[in-house]
Amino acid sequence: MTEIPILTLLIVIPAVFAGLIGLMSAESRESIRAVALVGTLVTFGASLAILPGFAVGEPGFQLVESAPWIPAWGVTYLVGVDGVSLLLVLLTTFIMPLVVLAAWDHEAGAKGFFASLLGLQAAMVGVFVALDLILFYVFFEVMLVPMYALIGIWGGANRRYAAVKFFLYTLVGGLLMLVAILYLYFAAGAQSFAYEAILGVELSTTEQTWLFLAFFAAFAIKVPLFPVHTWLPDAHTEAPTVGSVILAAVLLKIGGYGFLRFSLPYFPEASTTLAPPILVLAIVGILYGALVAMMQSDIKKLVAYSSVAHLGFVVLGIFALDVTASAGAVVQMVNHGITTGALFLLIGFMYDRTHSRVIADYSGLMKATPVFGGLFLVTAMSSVALPGLNGFVGEFPILLGTFQTYPWAAIAAVFGVILAALYLLWAYQRMFHGPIEGRAEGMTDLNAREIGVMAPLVILMVAIGLYPQPLYERVTPTVEAIVIGVEEAGVATEEPGDLSVEAAAEEDSQ
């Protein structure tokens, strides 16, 4: 094949630009940030080149590239995308130029800061496209170091604690996953770590359960799912603005991605039997996250806890084991990235001006800073899933699909939607309405650069909200294949139910 290895380029370009920044003089802040912006823009441009080559409607992996790495051990450099990873890769490459632009005025240690951002981008893209389990593990862990640096060096007052907590939580999950990967490798005949080579391994129920739990640990921490979510509010609150944005927009998605990519296809039986308790955890996360968010006096913490709640919806959608719900979960991951990323950016812009994130410090921002207020309102509406905006087109299918398979879970989750509207709008009301008081006095409105950062995000919120079809038509075939795979495995062990009719029909036709 003489085609351009586009996916590899998406990993290599940011890495090269990070290296380039490493070679530059620490004094030349202006050129460093320019190089960072160019690097992220070039990567975004290159990522758009995936779209024409990506066949819509195909469930499997496309644009696969491979190269030998450690042949003796069956470790290969193997990358490719399907509908799910496509969206997440695009989300990553889309958000990064905005992140660099948002951090345009960053001063302290600009060299390390922008190099970390680009290094992180290379690893994030790598995680989503890796189709070799060891390669996946490597990218999964590589992300730790730049993110640790972003939180630990450029974060808030309690940054050291938050950075170490983030690092160790992820490390534990990652190592358990590594052991499980090795177990799968030997169970599959010790030939290859390629994703598809391990797909059909025969495992006993006990093995499936334990391996599922090992993978689950890695991804549940990443999502994060209640009760292993405690690192997230710390990390979010202490991280610099762009760190929070990346964390919310991309890093948390790795958990949901991992569930869909590995947990469900590899351990269908365990996924089916363990789905109800996981749904309970998801619902606890939704309600608990919402309730704790309501009690926050710090707006950034509020958004951080709202992330716990939103990601609870994603897990709900995935483990509802229903095509509609799972597709909704993937779209919701993208939406959450856009919306929560935007919220963190707005809070960051505000904090840059007033150095306070305390809700009670503000009043009447709508009058003082109308552009800021307007953008915040739209974003908040998207976050509470107002129909017509992107939040709705993700959350609604999740609830719809979950209701088909686990009605009780859907009913419980609806309360989360109500609570979400409550805490965010309440905070909005306190900060933006009323007379101009406190720190709102004298606060300047957003400048052209900041509006430029927000504009693409707001446009996407509206665009996806009105016309989500392009997302769904790419995601659904992949998700359908995954969910049907789980159901088929369930048919083999359980009595056939309504859900497996489609799968059974497909079997008949073959």
Add this chain to the structure above:
Amino acid sequence: MTDLASDPTTVDLFALAPELSVVVAALLILLVELALTGERKRYVNLIGLVGVVAALAFTVALWADIGDGARAAFGNAFVVDAYALLFKGLFLSVALFVLLLSYRYFSEFRTYQGEYYVLLLGSFVGMMLMVSARDLVMLFVALELVSIPGFVMAGLRKFDLRSNEGALKFFVMGVLSAAILLFGMSVVYGVTGTTDLAGIAVALETGERLPLLLAAVLFVIVGFGFKISAVPFHFWAPDTYQGSPVPVTAFLSVASKAAGFAGLLQVTFVAFAPLADVWAPVLGVLAILTMSLGNLLALQQTNVVRLLAYSSIAHAGYMLVPFGVATATDAALNSDAFRAVLIYLIAYAVMNSGAFAAVTAVTRSQPSRLVADYAGLGRRSPGLAAALSIFLLSLGGVPPLVGIWAKFFVFSVAVEAGTAFGLVLAAAVVLNTVVAMFYYLAVVRTMWMDEPTVEEPVAPGKALGFAVGGLAVLTVVLFLGIGVFTDVAGVSTLVASG
């Protein structure tokens, strides 16, 4: 190996060339140092460098010469095969590195330069003999040749009480373990009637399992346990490491330990292979104890050298894991276990040497060696701080650094064993990796996130700067290119022949 002469008096000079060139260099240093005066004495370092480089060249030439076969001398007591050459290459590279590290340290230190270099090179000759030894007597001689110069080198800083204490502890423990080892070997000889490693394996295969024999096997393992500072024979390590000159500490924690592991590999996987069901569980339990105790004690250290000392004890624990899953029957598994130890040693040598090199650089401007001295190093000397971060994160097992492969192969062999004990070992490594990461990160955090207490940058000097930079690059490059070592054919032939 029937084609090789079995006459114990045959000497194959080419096979011995690497050892001989180091011996010649050592003797030359002894003579030349007498003729040099004052400042000039430091130039003896160059003689050592030349000798080591020549030995490396001979090693490469031998590698090309033997192909898939082997050369032998002294009636098969001394064998040069791919396994031995791989280790010799490793030892000589470390020797090169220690010489680079020593140059400025000992030219500033000014005393006993000639003696130091002779002892150092003598110890490396011992290591090279060790990996070629296929006979208990040869092994013992080699082990003592490694250890005894170590006792003296550890005590070189005579004016420092800590150095005296460290050297004395090292000596007492060393002599005790040597006695136990020798006693064990004598019983093994008494029972099997041979000192040849492969011959012992044959005798053990068929022979009766006398309780005395099993005890003797454990005695031999204890002797090596001291060398690799496995719990409970580790007490000497932190004090000795702290008291020794830093280049000596690097030597003890990397080369000397690797030699201990090489010896342990040879006796367990070759000579005692039929008794694996006896020694494997013992070493497995020692592995868990060693890594856990090493890490828990490392957590509490405020002195960087002591922290690295306990961390190196913990790493000995990880390296013992593959021994813990060895079996008497499954040759494929044994071969994989053997390879896991080998790859771990290579990775460990690179990253631990690097860490000690970086510490040496900082010690020069701040001799107290406290973790707190590293505050703000990222701002004072970003390059050095980045390199030390790379080494520490690699020791912790974070990709994209070579340390992850070390852990990977350990996990891999533990899972491959397919036993409950294997999974327990894997779980122990997971837990310990997380604990260890905590203190590695503490140092990294101090370097990058704390305010510097002094402002001036650290100037490591050319030789040391080259060593630190080169090892940092190697840590990354080996991550990508580890495949080179996974295919070393000779690695498994040693096990197969045993």
